[in-house]
Amino acid sequence: MNGILNIDKPAGWTSHDVVARLRRVLGEKRVGHAGTLDPMATGVLLVCVGQATRVVEYLTAGQKVYRAEAQLGVTTDTYDADGQVTATAPVPLLTDDDLRDALAGFVGKIQQRPPAYSAIKQDGEAAYRKARRGEAVELPARLVIIHGIELLDWDPATAKLNIEVTCGPGTYIRSLSHDLGQTLGCGAMLTHLTRTRSSQFSIEDAVDLDTLADAARSGDLSPYLHPIEAALQKLARVPVDAEQVTRLTHGQFLSCPTPPEVEIGYAMDANDAVIAILAYDAPRAAWRPDKVFGTSNQ
Numbered sequence: 001m002n003g004i005l006n007i008d009k010p011a012g013w014t015s016h017d018v019v020a021r022l023r024r025v026l027g028e029k030r031v032g033h034a035g036t037l038d039p040m041a042t043g044v045l046l047v048c049v050g051q052a053t054r055v056v057e058y059l060t061a062g063q064k065v066y067r068a069e070a071q072l073g074v075t076t077d078t079y080d081a082d083g084q085v086t087a088t089a090p091v092p093l094l095t096d097d098d099l100r101d102a103l104a105g106f107v108g109k110i111q112q113r114p115p116a117y118s119a120i121k122q123d124g125e126a127a128y129r130k131a132r133r134g135e136a137v138e139l140p141a142r143l144v145i146i147h148g149i150e151l152l153d154w155d156p157a158t159a160k161l162n163i164e165v166t167c168g169p170g171t172y173i174r175s176l177s178h179d180l181g182q183t184l185g186c187g188a189m190l191t192h193l194t195r196t197r198s199s200q201f202s203i204e205d206a207v208d209l210d211t212l213a214d215a216a217r218s219g220d221l222s223p224y225l226h227p228i229e230a231a232l233q234k235l236a237r238v239p240v241d242a243e244q245v246t247r248l249t250h251g252q253f254l255s256c257p258t259p260p261e262v263e264i265g266y267a268m269d270a271n272d273a274v275i276a277i278l279a280y281d282a283p284r285a286a287w288r289p290d291k292v293f294g295t296s297n298q
Contacts, residue, residue: 001028002050003225004059008206009037009045018045018209025213026221034059034231035169035198036119040082043195043203048231051293055231055277062199063147065166068190070177072159075187077131078117079174089186091159096151099161102183103149106176111141115174144171160191200233201226228274228293229266236265238278238287245269248276253286264290 009018015036023031032053034046043066046059073091076083114120116137117128131137145168152162165173174190181188196203207215207224215221244254248267263280265287278287 001026001221001225002052003048003221003227004034004052004201004230005047005049005212005224006201006206006226007045007047007212008203008208009042010209011042012039014039015045019047021209022047022049022212025209025216032056035064037195038080038174038193040080040190041193041195043193044198044201044206045195046198046201049225052228052231054291054293055228058231058235059199061169063166063168063197064171064195065164065197066173067152067162067164067194067196068173068177069160069162069192070180070188071191072161072181072184072188073186074189075178075181076189079115079172079178080190080193083117083189087187091186092184094154094156094184096154099154100151102180103151103163105183106179107146107149109143109145112144112172112175112179113141114139114172115178118172142170144168146171146176164196200230227272229268229272232266232274232277234262235277236260236262238265238267240267240269240275242270245275248289249292251289251292253281253284253288254278255285256280256287257285259285 007018015033019031019033023029026049028049030050030053032048034048034056037045048056073089074085075087077086116131116139119126119128120139122130122137122139127137127139147166150164152164154161165176173193177188177190212224215224240248247254259282260280265278267275267278269275274293276289276293277291279290281288
């Protein structure tokens with residue numbers, strides 16, 4: 001069993017909870033997710049099964065789209081509604097244009113500081129574990145890319161706004177809402193978050209855990225198990241014949257006299273099975289097998 005599952009994660013579940021259940025349901029130990037969602041968040045969680053766990057990084061690197069709700073006037077230690085309130089402040093009179101102007105300042109390449117309550121490792125331990133013990137945690141800011149933010153709704157009566165964020169990997173929407181509150185001078189916390197897209201996978205095509213469990217019991221996961229190739233859409237596709245498959249599985253190079261446009265590729269055999277991830281070796285003008293899967297991985 002090898003492939004990618006587009007799971008519609010329910011609220012209240014950690015990403016690890018989802019992985020643990022799928023291991024039991026599928027009877028497969030090799031299961032891993034491609035991009036953590038907080039427990040309060042819902043939506044697209046990509047889960048790799050079997051040999052697909054070896055291409056997690058290509059899914060993680062994909063663009064993400066989120067729909068988020070934020071409450072202005074309240075700040076919490078976790079930057080969301082699950083945390084302890086650390087400050088409250090009156091919300092100024094704001095128009096839609098005021099909010100759009102403030103949000104525009106977060107579009108592009110920005111330095112963003114992740115929340116202390118996050119799974120990022122600090123001294124070999126998840127930061128949230130230290131924060132829960134009351135230890136001071138201040139993670140360094142890092143470069144993230146936010147491609148666009150659309151204001152969907154603003155309700156001055158409740159001081160809640162809804163936004164859609166298109167961003168690169170590593171972006172924390174909790175930090176975005178917190179930083180927006182600081183910019184506006186009243187604080188803010190995230191109250192709802194749904195990931196609607198990750199790479200080319202959308203929430204419209206996601207499957208809930210109960211439906212997937214029923215499919216597993218029936219013995220037919222084909223409607224939900226996407227091939228390994230689906231994680232490799234931005235890599236160069238290199239068709240290979242039977243003799244070249246043998247060469248790759250023995251760790252041998254494949255000649256490629258013309259430099260490819262993309263220097264990372266994947267070998268695909270006549271049965272549409274991914275044989276290997278390839279790296280272009282310019283001095284040798286050849287593809288070097290980087291990860292070899294074999295011939296029965298789909």
